[in-house]
Amino acid sequence: MSTFIDYPTVKQPRRTPEFTAQDKEIRTILCPQMAPIHFALFQAVFENHGYRFEVLPEVDREAVEEGLRYVNNDVCYPAIIVVGQLIRAMKSGKYDPNKTALMISQTCGGCRSTNYATFLKIAAAKAGFHHVPVIPFSVDIANGNTKGINVNFKMLKKMLLAFLYGDLLMTLSNCCRPYETVQGSVNKLVETWLKQLRDEILRNKKHRVADFAGRIVHDFDVIELTGEQTRPRVGIVGEILVKYHPEANNHLISLIEQEGGEVVVPNILDFMLYCLSSDEQRKRYSHVPFLAGLKSSAGVWLIERQRDKVRNALKKSRRFAPMGTIRHLIRLAEPIVSTCNHTGEGWLLTAEMVELIEQNIPNIVCVQPFGCLPNHITGKGVLKELRLRYNNANITTIDYDPGSTEVNQLNRIKLLMAVALQNLSK
Ligand code: SF4
Structure with missing residues (x-):
């Protein structure tokens, strides 16, 4: 005989107010952290356009606990982290709920990032912050469909520059840090450039990307290093989120460097180009409105032209190589997965692994949040094929979730590094 239990139901208001033009004057927008270098510049773009904007500094265990309290734990780890971080900030007492708004990313595809804003609205209402506006940061913002946020072409261009410079600083610092002669000198150079670029954005000065990229590359070209290229690249x-967020991946870059490796992380702009090119790719297989396909191709073209300026600066460098193009990544993925895989990191994840191997970086850590189905398909799911095609591939996958033990992650990295060092000595 079955027993039925009547659980008391507590009705919570599920809608939070919209962010309006008046809110711009009085509310500080809180944004969860993702990539510290890029987001420092991203914050400057909003400040420059008159918004009070703050990127939250870090995620600690308490933030994860808050996430688990308000987001069902079978939802993927990044959702728990971003919601937890925002709710923890609100509960800290540091922010006046009447003068604060919360921003969260939202994609419009098949994976759960489409629901992040809803998760946050429900969590905010349950935690007693139902009167705090939630702003979904989605393609609607760029299209001007989000009330209170007026993103014009100038602001979009500055956002693009924030990620362009962020990628450059991230790539060059990862390449130099393991060999720095003076400890801390590379991170200091990153800080110096971040401050300069922030000032440049805040002062609203028009500047030449080629000029700035050339100066950044030059500074990293002349920084004093010892024993360059003696470590295996990983x-x-x-x-x-787990790829770029140091706390979400338990400081993976530092860990690999401590274990004797040099880290290579693909650019965030590749991810944006992958999103932007989705209509262009889809139209090869199904019907896509003409205008949507055109927008997609034009967007990719425009961003790649800006990246060309950085590529030219890197071509003149004696230490660094220029980044590839999104078209090249598409060609690398095509023989293995369909470029119609647009959920999560989709085909880009496969393409990035192939690109690394072809650049003679066969040591790869593939980071996966527990519960992330799309990336398990184009990540873990293609490993067999990659190992068949490239017999030097040394790939490990690591799951990240609130309950995963650091010891387990560390063991996997140590194993990967042992093989990488052995191969290097051969
Ligand atoms: S890609 Fe995976 S981890 Fe990221 S939001 Fe989608 S389902 Fe979650």
Whole structure:
């Protein structure tokens, strides 16, 4: 005989107010952290356009606990982290709920990042912050469909520059840090450039990207290093948040450097180009409105032209190589997965692994949040094929979730590094 239990139901208001033009004057927008270098510049773009904007500094255990309290734990780890971080900030007492708004990313595809804003609205309402506006940061913002946020072409261009410079600083610092002669000198140079670029964005000065990229590359070209290229290079690919967020991946870059490796992380702009090119790719297989396909191709073209300026600066460098193009990544993925895989990191994840191997970086850590189905398909799911095609591939996958033990992750990295060092000595 079955027993039925009547659980008391507590009705919570599920809608939070919209962010309006008046809110811009009084509310500080809180944004969860993802990639510290890029987001420092991203914050400057909003500040420059009159928004009070703050990127939250870090995630600690308490933030994860808050996430688990308000988001069902079978939802993927990044959702728990971003929601937890925002709710923890609100509960800290540091922010006046009447003068704060919360921003969260939202894609419009098949994976759960489409629901992040809803998760946050429900969590905010349950935690007693139902009167705090939630702003989904989605393609609607760029299209001007989000109330209170007016993103014009100038602001979009500055956002693009924030990620362009962020990628450059991230790539060059990862390449130099393991060999720095003076400890801390590379991170200091990153800080110096971040401050300069932030000032440049805040002062609203028009500047030449080629000029700035050339100066950044030059500074990293002349920084004093010892024992360059003596370490095995290790690529990090995987889900965007755990790939770039140091706390979400338990400081993976530092860990690999401590174990004797040099880290290579693909650019964030590749992810944006992958999203932007989705209509262009889809139209090869199904019907896509003409205008949507055109927008997609034009967007890719425009961003790649800006990246060309950085590529030219890197071509003149004696230490660094220029980044590839999104078209090249598409060609690398095509023989293995369909470029119609647009959920999560989709085909890009496979392409990044192939690109690393072809650049003679066969050591790869593929980071996956537990519960992330799309990336398990184009990440873990293609490993057999990659190992068949490239017999030097040394790839390990690491799951990240609130309950995964660091010891387990560490063991996998140590194993990967042992093989990488052995191969290097051969
Ligand atoms: S890609 Fe995976 S981890 Fe990221 S939001 Fe989608 S389902 Fe979650």
